[in-house]
Amino acid sequence: MRNAWLVARREFTENVHTKGFWLGVVTTPLLLLLAVNAQRWLDSSTPxxxxxxxxxxxxxxxxxxxxxxxxxxxxxxxxxxxxxxxxxxxxxxxxxxxxxxxxxxxxxxxxxxxxxxxxxxxxxxxxxxxxxxxxxxxxxxxxxxxxxxxxxxxxxxxxxxxxxxxxxxxxxxxxxxxxxxxxxxxxxxxxxxxxxxxxxxxxxxxxxxxxxxxxxxxxxxxxxxxxxxxxxxxxxxxxxxxxxxxxxxxxxxxxxxxxxxDEATVRAAQGTSVPLVKLNPTKAAGREQVSMADQIRQWAPAGFVYLLWISIFAIASMLLNNTIEEKSNRLVEVLLSSITPWELMTGKLAGIAGAGLTMVGSWLLALVGVLWWQAGPQAEFARSLLEVVTGSGLLPAFVIYFLLGYLLYGSIFLALGSICNTLKEAQNMMQPVMLVMIVPLLTMVFIPKDPNGTLARVMSWIPLYTPFVMMNRAAASPPAIDLYGTSILLALSVVFTLWLAGRIFSVGILRTGQPPRLVELFRWLTRTDAAA
Amino acid sequence: MEEPALVLEDLRKTFGSFTAVHGVSLTVPRGSVYGFLGPNGAGKTTTIRMALSIYQPTSGSIRILGKSSALEVRNRIGYLPEERGLYKKMRARDIIAYFASLKGMTAAAARQRADELLERYGLAEFASYRCEALSKGMGQKVQVLATIAHAPEFVILDEPFSGLDPVNQQVLEDLIDDLRREGTTIIFSTHIMEHAERLCDRLVLIAKGRAVFDGTLAEARRLIPRRILLRTSGGPERLREVPGVVGIERLADDQFELTLTEDGEPDAVLAACFQNGLPLLAFDRSEPTLRDVFLRLVGPEEAAEVLA
Structure with missing residues (x-):
């Protein structure tokens, strides 16, 4: 435990000290500020x-x-x-x-x-x-x-x-x-x-x-x-x-x-209209009226899905690179003479999660901060968005899905990293993984239109997609079975993947030469004499 | 008496159909400097990794510092693997402290020890350099220091001399000497016979996955007959009568090689030369080198690979 903590602390410190980390922390709020203010700045800069x-x-x-x-x-x-x-x-x-x-x-x-x-x-x-x-x-x-x-x-x-x-x-x-x-x-x-x-x-x-x-x-x-x-x-x-x-x-x-x-008559006639309100049957009586916030609530999850996707893969890739670095310069041997592969793996997962959470946390803070700062009585959009972001369960859902999703993909990437010797090898191995990963980005736009439809429900039950699709559906009050069932399945998959990755990691991390074939990988998993 | 630092019995390791180590047995007494000698691919590194429980042996038994697995005594062992690597972005002192803390030292003690070691081995000014800014030799020294930072009682160095210039090789020899004086048990593998000769109390010769010799340097030397090289213009035939001399071979016109038994006395041979009025141009009673022992034990082909 202490060793995993030491590894985690080192990973955290090292990652937090990179230029990329600070670029990530700083540029996102800047971009956000730019996006929110672009119109105004453009106006004031136009002669x-x-x-x-x-x-x-x-x-x-x-x-x-x-x-x-x-x-x-x-x-x-x-x-x-x-x-x-x-x-x-x-x-x-x-x-x-x-x-x-x-x-x-x-x-x-x-x-x-x-x-x-x-x-x-x-x-x-x-x-x-x-x-x-x-x-x-x-x-x-x-x-x-x-x-x-x-x-x-x-x-x-x-x-x-x-x-x-x-x-x-x-x-x-x-x-x-x-x-x-x-x-x-x-x-x-x-x-x-x-x-x-x-x-x-x-x-x-x-x-x-x-x-x-x-x-x-x-x-x-x-x-x-x-x-x-x-x-x-x-x-x-x-x-x-x-x-x-x-x-x-x-x-x-x-x-x-x-x-x-008579012009006045025509204008008056043109000014007539039938009253129309948009109502949402899922809301409490007396509050059914659809506001701007409601519309934003429908679409905001898609934004969060994107953020989730970017952060999970940015951070999991850090994990991959870092594992390959340790492996290619054989630092792992020194590490493994001091600590167990399991400690090394959990330490790395936790340390990089820490660095990643810090970055994502700063993004969220920036998002809320910029919106709060911009949200005057004139900026109804910013105000409504702020209300949605802070007032609905989106933020906690984001954090939970981020952690579970990160652990799932992080352990897959760690296992991948442990069986590759170079970044190039890893990139080849990553191609099929990328294909699988891209799907929730493609469906991100369709799911809010039919958030409890067949496609959404089926995808929710695939653990690899659960974090993204459920985040996507978060605003549409999905049925309890979907909400809790998929989370439990996801959590179980995380445990299983961690175990699997641990087995692969402990054998693969010391291996040199060609990456193993699938048959070989299977043998590692079923063998009992692998270094514990 | 204390248990030996390491006892390997009939250790065997196969990778698929390839057998890397065929039943190696050896004993490393406490406080000794123990050399692992052998050509590349002989199984040295695999044996070391098994001793450290990085690999699980296919069969055989291990006792290390009195325990059956190195995992139980990890914090009392220091290991320098053959291939070198450091975290590029970490500072020299931090990396030494980090490895020491992984071995159970507190953060403060680890830092203090890192500074001490860097100072002692002339690297103080590089303490806050990032590892990527260090030269290869310098990085290697940092790594050796990281290996011994937690003051382990048992140090295993895999090819510690490779890649070091003569000056730094000397620094490393001094370091091993220091450790020996402090009572540390040291294993190091090398294929440079001179280092083994200068540093080892005991050594094992490994070839093709088998330990072909395990013993002291003196025992190793005794494996091959002692020789004396003579250059004389006269005939050395009468030296045969000196007790212990078992053979005389003419190498060139005036060069002869005398073979002695184990307890043959070179001094007696020299005295006999004078008694017989043999005109001596040269009398070389050099001890057999490890190189000779090695050649004899593993055969010229294998040896050529290592000694080249």
Whole structure:
């Protein structure tokens, strides 16, 4: 026991001192942080995009300006929500605000509505006085050390056409004249600022005649007849879609007038909907409503399966490499003159499990930490995910399946390592094992769709797959027989595999030359005179 | 009297259809330095592994430090295997301490002992080097130190000299000498006869899985007749009358080899030379070397493999 502990401690220390270990510990949280924040960082690193609208008749330019402004106000509202949750006392704005003369708008509610990207909320926010009003409303609730609110940078700004270009010159000419700016050869200035021209919207005079209407004879207007959106950057489509939406809106409004339809009536009609709730029959009465957390709960296990798979095989491979190292430099002989093969094997299993658990533990901590840090009232996804990760039995299930799965695969890898002399030999032997191992990764995506179906149930009862498939099914409350039965079977298989691996290990570890054939392996297992 | 450190009786080991060791019997008295001599593949390492219970013998019996299995007395034995290896990433002192602690020493004592040994054998400055940064010879010394770190009463060194330069071979000889003085029983296997000659009290010669000789160095020498090499311009025929001389053979024009019985006195032969007024150019009464013994016991073909 003491010797196994000594071996385990050495394995642990050695593995914890490798660069790979620290890379593993550090990169995963970084990646996670990156994934959660990628959108925001990308947004803040994107420069303000400048664009020009060439619309001599003034058909759409107002609509576009309004749309761009609304886009900006949406950003402001979002930033304001974050500001409030960070710096207001209690993180929430009290719904009763003691300001007699402010319009009766509940900022809290506004923010909440915003989560559903409700344009009405944005409009209300703007008409009621925008961020100035909102700031006045929450003044009393801010923490004393709160910094001033900073309005987010505008994503898009419309600039004037360069003076030397005549807007009336005709579509082709204007577009041609704009090329040097659009290619980034010349900067365009607006007030004090200089920008690189990101895009140009060129509205040809006769475009109204070519508006596409349903029911008409389908015809494809030519490039000259269409509104032209010029931009060298094809990847960033936000502006293009915003402009398109604004113009369509404006055109549709004009259409209502042309057809003599009351716009307000149509909008009101469009706003009607049938109430629909999604309910989950497996949940307690009164709590059946399907929330975002429920949906995440359905899919989160797949994430855990992936994590489980990666960690088990990363760590079991460490075991394999390490056994081969000891074997190829004959350190085992010294070890085995001091301790029994069984002590050596359990020590290695435990030591590397320790190193592995430390790494996986740091990942889980990072996951919960990042989510906790990100989970404000605005980040419903992060909040729900956090709730699922910490609140359901997923974490304990993960730890249990990790340990059992690791012991199962770890002992197989140890036995493999003990009969190979070089890493190359081991890689050849690993190929069939890899084929078997890849299956739960392939089924990972299908199982949540039918978590208690035949495929899932059958695979659950194969001990090699039990940890992964049961983890996959963890959210779907599998029948008790599956839950406990497979775990017991898995635990028994672990004991059996450990015994088997112990036999192979004690003979194989001192063997040199060709790896044994299957017949030979069988003889080792059944023979009684193998070194104990 | 104390039980011998190791008694092997008719030890046999087969691997499948191949018999590696055919019934080796030997006795290693306590406190002796015992040499295992023999060509590669003779069964030395297999015999050692069986003695250490790393392999289970096919048949035969083992008594090691009074027990039937080395597993029971593991902590009193130190073993250096033939092939060398260290954990590449571990520091020299840590690896010595680690092996000592596997033999039951406490962590603190093991560390202290590691430092002591490194200091004593001139490796103090390398104590915190990682093993991958050590030269081959240096690594080998570290491994020897790791073998003896727990102050075992019985040390088994398999080919400890191979791969060491002459300076380090001397360091190792000194180390074995130190251990001997402290009363440690030592077995070492080698195929370098000079080392065996200088260090061993007793030795066993193993060839083709059999022990062909087990005894002291003097006993080994007695196995082959003593010889005297004479160079003389006269005729040495009359030396036949000296008691103990059993043969005279002419090797070259003026070179003769005299064969003596076990108790023949070279001094008497020399005296006879002077009495007979034999003009001596050379008189070489060298003791037979282990090399000669070896050659005689295992035959020239086997010997050539080892002595080459």
């Amino acid at each position: 303000t995009r400048a664009f020009v609208v060439v619309d001599p008749q003034g058909l759409y330019v107002e609509a576009i300006d309004a749309a761009i402004e609304r886009l900006h106000q949406r950003e402001v509202l979002r930033a304001f929500g974050e500001y409030v949750s960070k710096h207001a006392v209690g993180g929430q704005v009290p719904s009763a605000v003691d300001l007699e003369d402010t319009p009766a708008v509940d900022v809290d509610k506004l923010i909440e509505q915003y989560s559903d990207a409700n344009p009405a909320a944005v409009d209300a926010f703007v008409t009621k006085g925008g961020v100035t009003m909102a700031l006045a409303m929450i003044k009393g609730q801010l923490k004393p050390d709160a910094p001033a609110f900073e309005e987010p940078r505008r994503s898009f700004v419309r600039v004037q056409l360069p003076a030397e270009i005549d807007a009336e010159a005709g579509t082709a000419e204007v577009a041609e004249a704009l090329r040097p700016w659009l290619r980034g050869d010349r900067p365009i200035s607006s007030g004090e600022q200089e920008y690189e021209l990101f895009a140009a919207v060129v509205v040809p005079p006769g475009v109204v005649e070519h508006v596409i209407r349903p029911g008409g004879i389908p015809s494809q207007p030519s490039t000259e007849q269409s509104v032209q959106f010029w931009a060298a950057n094809l990847a960033d489509t936000d502006l293009a879609s915003e402009v398109e939406r604004a113009m369509n809106d404006a055109q549709q409004r004009a259409e209502f007038a042309r057809l003599d339809v």
